[in-house]
Amino acid sequence: MAMPKxxxxxxxxxxxxxxxxNFGMALDxxxxxxxxxxxGLNDVLLLFPPILFTLIxxxxxxFIGKKDLKLAIGSVVGLLLIDNMGLWELSMxxxxxxxxxxxxxxxxxxxxxxxxxxxxxxxxxxxxxxDLMQTMPSFVYLIPAVIFFGLGNVPGLVATIVFAMPPAxxxxxxxxxxxxxxxxxxxxxxxxTPLQKLVKVELPTALxxxxxxxxxxxxxxxxxxxxxxMIGARGLGYQVLIGIQRVDIGQGFEAGLGIVIIAVILDRFxxxxxxx
Amino acid sequence: xxxxxxxxxxxxxxxxxxxxxxxxxxKTKNALFLIEKGLxxxxxxxxxxxxxxxxxxxxxxxxxxxxxxxxxxxxxxSTLLRCINRLINPTDGHILLDGNDVATASSEELREMRRKKxxxxxxxxxLIPHRTVLDNVAYGLEIQGVxxxxxxxxxxxxxxxxxxxxxxxxKTSQLSGGMQQRxxxxxxxxxxxxxLLMDEAFSxxxxxxxxxxxxxxxxxxxxxxxxxxxxxxxxxxALKLGDRIMIMHDGKIAQIGTxxxxxTEPADDYVSKFVAGVDRTKIFTAEAVMKRAEPVVSIxxxxxVALKLMREHGISSIFVVNREKHVEGIIKVDDALKGSKxxxxxxxxxxxxxxxxxxxxxxxxxxxxxxxxxxxAVAKDDGKLLGVxxxxxxxxxxxxxxx
Numbered sequence: 069m070a071m072p073k074x075x076x077x078x079x080x081x082x083x084x085x086x087x088x089x090n091f092g093m094a095l096d097x098x099x100x101x102x103x104x105x106x107x108g109l110n111d112v113l114l115l116f117p118p119i120l121f122t123l124i125x126x127x128x129x130x131f132i133g134k135k136d137l138k139l140a141i142g143s144v145v146g147l148l149l150i151d152n153m154g155l156w157e158l159s160m161x162x163x164x165x166x167x168x169x170x171x172x173x174x175x176x177x178x179x180x181x182x183x184x185x186x187x188x189x190x191x192x193x194x195x196x197x198x199d200l201m202q203t204m205p206s207f208v209y210l211i212p213a214v215i216f217f218g219l220g221n222v223p224g225l226v227a228t229i230v231f232a233m234p235p236a237x238x239x240x241x242x243x244x245x246x247x248x249x250x251x252x253x254x255x256x257x258x259x260x261t262p263l264q265k266l267v268k269v270e271l272p273t274a275l276x277x278x279x280x281x282x283x284x285x286x287x288x289x290x291x292x293x294x295x296x297x298m299i300g301a302r303g304l305g306y307q308v309l310i311g312i313q314r315v316d317i318g319q320g321f322e323a324g325l326g327i328v329i330i331a332v333i334l335d336r337f338x339x340x341x342x343x344x
Numbered sequence: 345x346x347x348x349x350x351x352x353x354x355x356x357x358x359x360x361x362x363x364x365x366x367x368x369x370x371k372t373k374n375a376l377f378l379i380e381k382g383l384x385x386x387x388x389x390x391x392x393x394x395x396x397x398x399x400x401x402x403x404x405x406x407x408x409x410x411x412x413x414x415x416x417x418x419x420x421x422s423t424l425l426r427c428i429n430r431l432i433n434p435t436d437g438h439i440l441l442d443g444n445d446v447a448t449a450s451s452e453e454l455r456e457m458r459r460k461k462x463x464x465x466x467x468x469x470x471l472i473p474h475r476t477v478l479d480n481v482a483y484g485l486e487i488q489g490v491x492x493x494x495x496x497x498x499x500x501x502x503x504x505x506x507x508x509x510x511x512x513x514x515k516t517s518q519l520s521g522g523m524q525q526r527x528x529x530x531x532x533x534x535x536x537x538x539x540l541l542m543d544e545a546f547s548x549x550x551x552x553x554x555x556x557x558x559x560x561x562x563x564x565x566x567x568x569x570x571x572x573x574x575x576x577x578x579x580x581x582a583l584k585l586g587d588r589i590m591i592m593h594d595g596k597i598a599q600i601g602t603x604x605x606x607x608t609e610p611a612d613d614y615v616s617k618f619v620a621g622v623d624r625t626k627i628f629t630a631e632a633v634m635k636r637a638e639p640v641v642s643i644x645x646x647x648x649v650a651l652k653l654m655r656e657h658g659i660s661s662i663f664v665v666n667r668e669k670h671v672e673g674i675i676k677v678d679d680a681l682k683g684s685k686x687x688x689x690x691x692x693x694x695x696x697x698x699x700x701x702x703x704x705x706x707x708x709x710x711x712x713x714x715x716x717x718x719x720x721a722v723a724k725d726d727g728k729l730l731g732v733x734x735x736x737x738x739x740x741x742x743x744x745x746x747x
Binding site for chain 2: 248250251253254256257258259260261264268269272273275343
């Protein structure tokens with residue numbers, strides 16, 4: 069006799085429907101706010117003409133890169149190339165989506181990382197969830213995102229947030245746990261409050277690790293934002309998707325190159341901002 | 345520093361430790377019960393899996409002394425130090441700091457005690473890496489909410505005290521080990537606490553710098569009169585710094601006493617083995633080995649009196665003193681014989697080639713001197729004769745070693 073199938077799929081469906089029924093209102097508000105955030109950021113980025121924007125990024129790169137010209141020149145050339153390929157607006161859309169979702173992901177991930185470093189119980193709850201999140205294929209996140217938020221930028225952002233959080237949580241947790249015991253003893257021995265200990269000793273000491281988490285979070289956001297094109301997220305990813313659907317090698321390659329340029333610039337910027 | 349006369353002065357008790365027990369592990373009640381039954385650390389570990397760190401420890405630390413807690417690793421010395429400011433929570437017992445119990449203090453009370461009364465210096469310096477020297481030193485004041493201007497002024501004073509003036513804006517990673525530990529010391533001094541807790545503070549430094557820092561700590565202590573609790577595994581360091589030394593063994597106190605007491609009257613086999621390798625010549629002072637300056641002969645008496653005294657006491661030379669007991673010279677038995685036959689006065693026959701030494705001079709400085717001119721006169725700066733040292737008494741002090 070065959071074992072009756074355990075209704076895992078049905079259970080998940082019921083749960084998703086239940087959330088949709090009961091929290092629909094809150095989801096709508098969240099949806100509106102994030103949509104406003106993404107398009108707001110996009111509008112700001114598009115305020116600058118491409119040449120001016122490129123110049124600003126170049127100057128910023130010059131100072132962030134400790135006056136090393138490599139980063140500045142690379143950034144300027146890359147951005148000019150994007151403009152030349154006619155991908156400027158799509159790129160700005162991608163950047164708005166990436167920065168919005170990375171920002172929201174970090175807003176949740178860093179506090180969660182701190183909590184799991186401070187509290188063993190929280191750590192034991194959070195750790196298996198992180199393991200699950202990181203082994204789950206990224207496409208799977210798209211399904212609930214679509215159900216709750218329909219098609220467009222917002223579900224893309226939500227899926228991206230969920231996908232990009234785990235490394236930031238892990239690295240924040242790790243960074244704080246790796247603060248040398250003598251340093252936490254210093255904080256205690258001189259009479260710090262728990263908050264003073266965290267803000268003045270632990271977080272600054274853990275900063276390189278936390279910044280590595282920020283970098284990872286941004287990079288994962290970028291990769292997910294591209295995948296999220298499948299549920300209607302706009303930007304370069306969508307261009308790649310169209311390229312695939314139409315077997316348009318040229319268009320797909322150009323959009324892909326644009327993504328790589330953005331990825332490299334974001335990566336180098338965050339790495340240079342990490343204290344050594 | 346090794347005067348050892350605390351019992352006479354009966355100074356104020358600064359820290360009183362009562363029945364302090366620390367057990368590492370979860371089921372401490374079982375282990376506590378077994379301690380009361382008198383089982384050893386090892387037996388308790390075998391039976392319960394609980395590690396006894398401190399074992400019903402009782403002692404007092406007096407105001408203004410340097411109290412060295414000394415022991416090998418695993419003896420519980422660092423645990424004990426950390427119980428005093430409760431970086432480690434004691435399992436049982438009390439630590440009274442000016443009469444207030446640290447062990448039962450609320451977290452606010454504890455924080456206040458840590459801020460105002462205790463400064464701590466760590467073995468590996470434990471400087472906060474992203475802060476400058478100045479901001480490291482000012483940390484204690486910063487968390488108390490002291491204004492930037494005031495805490496920087498105080499921190500600069502502390503930095504000057506430890507001899508690092510000019511390095512305020514340096515990054516700590518640019519400093520040598522010795523300098524880093526000076527920053528650590530300045531940080532502990534900046535809040536002007538009564539008590540300094542020093543956990544193997546000089547152990548990570550190379551020997552030359554270590555010795556220099558020890559000297560400077562002693563000089564600072566002369567000026568500031570803080571109560572210093574110094575943990576060390578280095579016996580030479582303990583003997584050099586400690587007004588009193590507590591030797592710990594397996595979480596228990598093996599002996600408390602001055603350096604000399606521990607060397608001359610070790611409480612048990614462990615302590616005597618422990619101190620067996622010590623270079624006693626650095627520890628014993630002239631005062632410890634001198635004999636009473638008796639007899640002496642007055643400068644106004646004659647050679648015959650000197651001769652008589654020498655004969656009665658079986659000695660071959662005698663010090664000549666004036667009415668204030670200041671040493672004027674020395675007479676050898678041959679000269680006295682000759683002088684008494686020729687009817688000379690003491691002043692004529694005495695030799696003024698007398699070596700006078702201070703009572704605090706360590707023996708290792710006396711040994712080369714005593715070879716050439718025995719005996720030595722011991723006198724303080726006022727010149728009053730306290731005692732004499734002959735070659736035999738130096739050898740005698742060194743021979744106690746074989747117990």
